[in-house]
Each structure stands twice: as structure tokens, then as C-alpha cells.
Amino acid sequence: MSRLGSIQVLRASAALMVAFGHLQHEAKQMPAALDHAFSPIFLGLSGVGVDLFFVISGFIMVYASERLFMAQGGAMAFLTRRIARIVPLYWLMTTVFILTLLLLPGTLSTGLPQVGEVIRSYLFIPYQQAGTGLMQPLYKLGWTLNYEMFFYLSFAFFLFMSPRAAVYAVAAVFSLLVIIGAEFNGLPPVIRFWSNPIILEFAFGALIGLACLEGNRLSPVPALLLVAAGLILLQAGDWMGIEPVGGLRPLIWGLPAAMIVAGLSLGPSESRTEEGLPSLPQRLGDASYALYLLHPLVIRALRIFWDKTGLSNAINPWFFVLIGLAILVPAALWMYRWIEKPLTAKAQGLLVTQHAAPATASAAHS
Template sequence: MSLRQDAPTAIPSTAVPLLDNLQVCRAFAAITVVIGHALHDAGVVAAGRGVEAPGPNLDWTFGVDVFFVISGFIMVYVSGRDFAKPGAAWQFLSRRLIRIVPLYWTLTTLLLVVGLLLPQLLTIPIGSLSYIVSSYLFIPEWRIGAPVPEIRPLLALGWTLNYEMLFYVALAGVMFLPAKRAIAVLSVLFAAAVTARFAFDIQQTQLMFWSDPIILEFLMGCYLALARQAGWRLPAPAALLLAMAGIFGSVLNSGSAAEMRPLVVGLPALMLVAAAALGPSLPRLAPTRIAILLGDASYALYLSHPLVIRSLREVWLKLADPAWPLWVYAVLCVVAASLAAIPIYLLFERPMTRLLQGKAKGRREAQKDLATVSPQAAAVSTGR
């Protein structure tokens, strides 16, 4: 495998080109999670009918590890020259909150309403008022009533957003430093948190959650972004081999113990994302364009697919012939979830994001104008 180093580049945050390769990676990560949940739900239907569940029997959650590596890469890469600039941290947090909050709150509210009006559709009760508030505020809490004790919000897949919020706040907290120093400080803090978790057997809910070794996968993405900005690139054959090795390693090791996950699953996820980030652009063929669209809609797909699958289960149980193989149900779940995510993205997520970003930009420009005019007004008022 060869690695060449081009001239270093810095990407301004105001004009970041869309990395189609990473959108394909996002599509892959989201689809793997959806496949896992579709197969799990098919297993629920199979158990109710006393038949064998469809396979393959894999832990499909490795898509989450890919998402965390991508998050680290995107946050550092997109921030570009914003590091060490006044006000950069607040602008960064504003952009990230605008990106994730509206859709998450909307789907959480939808699930809450369904749980209050049709509680029989939920397998786990919605919980106490404090639990609901914590779910909206991205604060990790134990989910009461789950078959297995777990720290999950009301919209269960929001557990990954509880980590994302940690990443946002942590990165914003070091953005007063140049990028390389900021990531170095963040590395020390995250390593110390993980070490303390095991050294002191931390049991406090939020500290235990936020010090999980999985947070180290975010750092992998951060360093990958620094490598790309330094000019590192992979030729097509090397990128292809690296991507294949990453996918194979992720599938093979996805069921590993939590404390080893950054090594046995995180590193393969890093290999896949590195192939996308450092390799040449994929050809703009029809399959690539479809994958890019799914990548654009990956956040909507990730959050909404449990609701789609649960709804489809009700339809399947009422209308499907019991003799139909359940792998057909699993495939329908994946297709339906993917098709539902695209209009959610096009008609809600993207317009809402643009609207809120426009308002935030307008406020920033108004503040700049005020800062420019105020000294002049002060000078006039004092006769200077």
C-alpha cells in the first residue's frame, strides 16, 4: 500500500466542498444499522410464529463506529481555519445544534405522542418526566422497563447523539487553540476520561457513559482530518484494498467487548473512512449518485427507521401470508426505511437546516454591523 503526500491544504469553513466519498460512507453506515434492526424485528416476528429467524447472525452495529469516525473527521475538516479565531466555538456549536436538534426533537415528540395515545405500540414505557426531559437535553439516563439495563433516551438511537453532543462541547472547548494543539489537548482529556473510568470503576451514569472507550473513535476521525489537511492521499488501488479490509474487519469483530471496541471495530472503521477521505473521488455513476443521496439522508434514515420498521411490522402481521419467508420482510423494512428517509431529508431536514442557518447568519452579521457602528456612534456622541 502506498501513500503520497500532496501540498498541505486548509479548507475554509465557508466554502467546504462536499466529499461525495464520505456521503457514500455515511450511506453504508446507516444501511448497516437499518439491516441490523430489520433482521432483529424479523426475529421478533419469527419468535411470535415459532419459526426460525432470518440471518445472517451478525452484530450490525459497526455502522455506528463508522459514524463516530466520520464525525471526528468532518468536524475538524469543516472547521478548517476557524481554530484559534475569536467566536469560532460559538459558531461551531450553533451550526452543529442546528444540524441535529430539529429532526431529533421532532421524532422524539412524535414517539412521545404515540406512547401517550397508543402505549400498546411501544415495547418499553416512555418513562418519567425527568427521563423525558433528559432525552430532549441529550443527557444520558437509564431506560426503565427495558429487557436489558441500558442507557438510552426515549428515541433509543439518540444514544449516539448523546456522544455527539459530548464531541461538540469538547471540541468547541479547545477551539481557541490551533487545530493540532486542540486535537492534542482533546486526546489527553479523552484518554484521561477512559483511564479514570476503569481505574476508579466509575458508576455515575453520565460520567460512565461519556467515558466509554468508544469516544476514542472520534479522535481517530480528528487525526484523519489533520492527515488530509496535511496533504496525505491514497491511490485508487490502495484505497480500495483499505476499504475492503475495513469492511471485513468491522463485520468480523463487531461483537467484541466494549472496552476493546475502539481497537477491534474502531480501527477497521477508520480504515474504511480513511479510504474514502484520502482516496480519489468515486465516479459519478448512477449507483454512486443514489448512495450520495442516501448519505445526504443518512441522519434522517438513522433516526426514523425504527418508526418505519415498527409500522411495517403491524402491516405485515395483518396482511402477509404466514408462509412468506421473513427475509422478504427484512428486505421490505430496509427498502421502506430508505425510501421514507429521502422525503424526510428533502422536505424537512434540509429546508429546516437552511432556514435556521440563515437566521443564525443574519444575527451574526447584525452583531458585526453593530460592533462596527457602535464605536463611530460613540465618537459622534462625545464630539470626537
Template structure:
């Protein structure tokens, strides 16, 4: 799948992943190191998740629209992409926690939480609130897997228009149920973030025949960035379902990037492309890196001044990137190739 992805989409995957890393660096400063800076409350980086969801919807259509693919093969392709690395690093997190390391918050580790973490299912605490998986970035993967199951069911008919309409309708029904039904599970399944998948699917449909000029495309990117930055400015009145504004901003950025590529304006085969390839490894490994660097900073009695914090953030960011590239090249990519080869061999034996 990676070979046919558009270059600008790959670049956006890298940017979105680093946005999430920065968001978690600020969270680490506030909750692990006790650094009290106004920027600790910035939420813009968290919108990297919404960019990922829009991209995910777009990619699923991009990779299935021009060739017949059944639900079984589709799910297998997604499982070998997502599950092995996530399970492996979840096991590592469990081992570290069992060894006495306080990682990823103080929520209790019990059998139910372990099973839901490995099963990509929500874990509801005693208060009815959803508790993150053991490896906390996995909360987004729960939604990804839900989306893949819905998408796979809609592959039962090899009709692209049916696929677009059915997937978007199912996601919208989930969201609508959450608006009108007060239930923890319904609230979880219909969370605003799932609209990002539908937005990505519609983006694929629109971008096939409606491409704006490079200037307007750049304007869409800028407008999207401004929409995300607005998250960090106080609004004098409450906005219901404010996350939809974030999704609209993410959609605007991805649409602009796609249009620019259609006009030949795309990133080169360099650092950003390689970071896009390793974005999933970065997403999974960075919590370990941030925890490790934070513990070292504590032992060294690292100060919380602005200059020192900036330097520590740079160390965390660079170390996360290096660890991700190593994880991708030494484990994720070889493991993926082995699993793909196993699939091809199984198909060959059956035929």
C-alpha cells in the first residue's frame, strides 16, 4: 500500500505524528516534570489525530477504489499493518509496569483492561468514563479498527458509490445516536472524531474531479492551520461539538495538500517522506521515549525555565524521531514484509 500513497499525504502523516509528539511533550512537562508554562495548555498538537483520521478515510478509498478487494483480504492487510507493532509495544509497556516503572498514568492494570487493550475495545471505569488503553495512544487505534470493520462490511459489494454512501451513512448514524442518546457506549462509538473518517472518504470523491488552483489550495492549507490554532484562543461562548471545527480544519489542510500535488507541487523524496513512512512507529514509540527522557531530567534536577524547557523539548523530539526510524527500519518494515510474504504463500498454496 505504501508505494501508491501520494507524497504530500506522506508528508502530512509525518507532520501529524510530530504534532502529537509535541502535544505529549507539553503534557509531560505539566504532569510529569511539574513545569508550569502557559504553553502547557496548548491543544493544537492534539489535532494531529484528526489529520490522521481524515487521511485514513482518504487512503482507504485510494487503495481500494481501482481494484477489487474483499473484506477478508482488506482486514488482513489492515491487521498486519496495525496489530503486531501495537501488541508488541503494549507487551513491553506491561513488562515495564510490572517491573515497577510508573508509566502512562496511574490507572489500574487489571485483566479486563489488558483484554480490552489487546482487543481494541473501550474500557469503562467505575464512573462510566472511558480509560485509555495501557499504551495510551491506542485510543485512536480503537476507532481505526472500528472504522476498518465498517469499511470491510461495505466491501461486500464491489461498487464504489455504494461504499462511499454506506460507510458515511453508518458513521453519521453512529454520530447522530451519540447526539440524541445518553449512554456511555453510544457516546464512545459516536464520538465526534469518527466524522474525520467520513470527511476523508468524501475528500477522495471530491478531489477526483474538483481540483482548485495552487493559490486557492495553499489558501485551504492556511485556513486549516488557522482553524487548528484557534483551539488555543479563549472563546466567550460554548460551542457544541467543537471538535467538528478541528475536523474541518484537518480536512481543509488535507484537501489543499492533495490539490497541490495534482498541480505537481509536492514534497521531495527526502526527510519528510521517510518520516511519513515511520509515522506509525513514531506514534507508538514516543510515549516510551518521553517517559525515559523525563525520568533522566528528574534525576539530573533539570530546571523548568523557558530556555531549559525548549532544549529538553528538542531532545525529546529528536530522540523520538531517531527511535522511530530505528523501530521502523529494524522491526516494523521487516515484520510487515514477512507477514505479506506469508499471505502470498498461503494464497499460492490454495491456488
């Protein structure tokens, strides 16, 4: 089963949106931002890249697991492949982050970690940071991966069912969790985290994946209109100043993201494989995970260089944003080729044995 080309491009776009937003946020804090009237663009929408990732994740997990439903050992095959794909690079970046804290104190705006924080960060166990109260691991963007792991476990639990029954079960469980989180006060922080309405975005993607798996397709005009409507709704919410917080996030960002994914994945062009794609979008889609994990450290290192050389006070902050992107793209491509792929292959060799039989090639790379 080949991966869907337009979804790969959307992955690349989502990772770039997040990085572009973080670069602009950093640039906006520079002294030169006032002198040069620095005005960020689409900064309010940069976070929607995460919502796109969540919807895409739900879609891919269903679409790429066609042969795992009701298969003997299907759940274990699914989990071992997801662990091999997600864990090694995240552990590596978390280790780099911790070593930076220990060896270069003051470089990162975070205190020295406690042992419990380190363990929970590596094991994808959500916890509340003492200083901020936020549910973030040491490497802060790992909060999204904590949700990913929760989705993987939930999805794997229902793989003994048919595709339709499994997707409906996941959607029902996630909906119930959201209701519990909304109706009951005083829940433990971990339960509050797992009942955040943002988990519904995985269900949105899973339902789209089911529709695609069952052969549903849109003709060109409805598919294009669906994508356009999603983009318009995202922009309209930003123009109206609606904050995508709490229960509003899956409505303000999640549903438009799902519309975009549905329009691209269910459209007639999805009968094609990735082979016809331009090289860079395809490769950057492959490297989107590396780009996502790498960008905070690259941005921090670039900001330190900018401050040390006086550039923060001297030149237009847009140079910081553009140079940051110019560094991040090739760095992510390099990391994917020379670090992520070998690590994933090694992890698969260690984890995927007899459980790999029913798995598809695309599941290994999704």
C-alpha cells in the first residue's frame, strides 16, 4: 500500500507552519522588531499545524492498517511499528535537550530536571510541570507525542474488530472521555490531559481514513471545495479573534483541518502514488517528524547566535525567520536520511519479529 502523496505534502506544510510560527514568535521579541516594525504573518494560525498532524495521524493509522484489523497479532504488530517509528528520534532529542541543560546551564530557559520528570518524559507519561502547571515533558513539544501514544494504545486495543467497528469504538471512547473531562471537576491531571477535547481530532482523522478504506471518493469539484472551505474557516476564525482553547480547539482548528485532509485524501488524485511528486515536497514530507523535533533546538541556537553577534538589535527580524527556515529544511532532510531512518531500521530489527507478518510496508513509514 503506497502512501498518499497529497498527505505527505500536507505533513510537510504542517511541520513548516509550526516552525514558521515559532521563528516569528522568537523574532517578535527582538529589540530590532520595534525599529523595523516587524509584523508577523499568520502567527495566530501557526499552531494549527499540530491539529493537522493529529488528523493526519488518525487518518494514516486506519488507512495503513488495513491488513491488521482482525488479524492475529495485529495489535502487537501495530504497536511495535509505531514504537520503532516514533520513539528513537524523540528519545534522542530528549537526551540532547537534557545534556544541554546539564552541560550548558542557562542556555535553555529551563531548570535542571528531576529524576521523575526524566523518567516520565521518556515513557510518554503526562505530568504537570511544577513551575508553569502545564502538562509538558522536559522537551516541551513532546506533549503532542504523549497524545499520539495514547491514541496508538487506544487504536491498538480495538484492532481485533472490523475497521468500521474499531473506528467507531475509538471515536465513542474519545467522545466519552471528553464528556467526562467537561462534566467532572477535580480530576487528576493525567485524566484531564487525556480527556482534552483535542483528542477528538484523532477521531476525525480515523473516520476519514475509514471512508477512504471503504472506497469512498469525492469528485474533483467537491474535494476542492472542501479544502477551500477548511482554509476559509481557519482564516475566518483568526480574523474574528476566536481563541482555539479548550473545547473550541477541535471546532475552530480541528474540523477545518479535517476538511482539508478529507478533501485531499478522498479526492480523485489520491489514486496516484507519490512517484509523481516533486522531489522536495516528498522528501520534506518524509522528514516532517525530524523537522518538528529539531526546530526548537535550532531556533534556540540561532537566537543565541543572533544575540551574541548583536544582530538582534541591528537588522530586520525577518532575516532571522528566513535564515532559520533555510537552516531547518536541509537540517531536517539530513537528520531524516542519516539519523532517523537508521534509528528506525535498527528499532524495527529489534522489535518487529513475528509480529511484522501482517503489517504493510506503508505502516512502517507512516
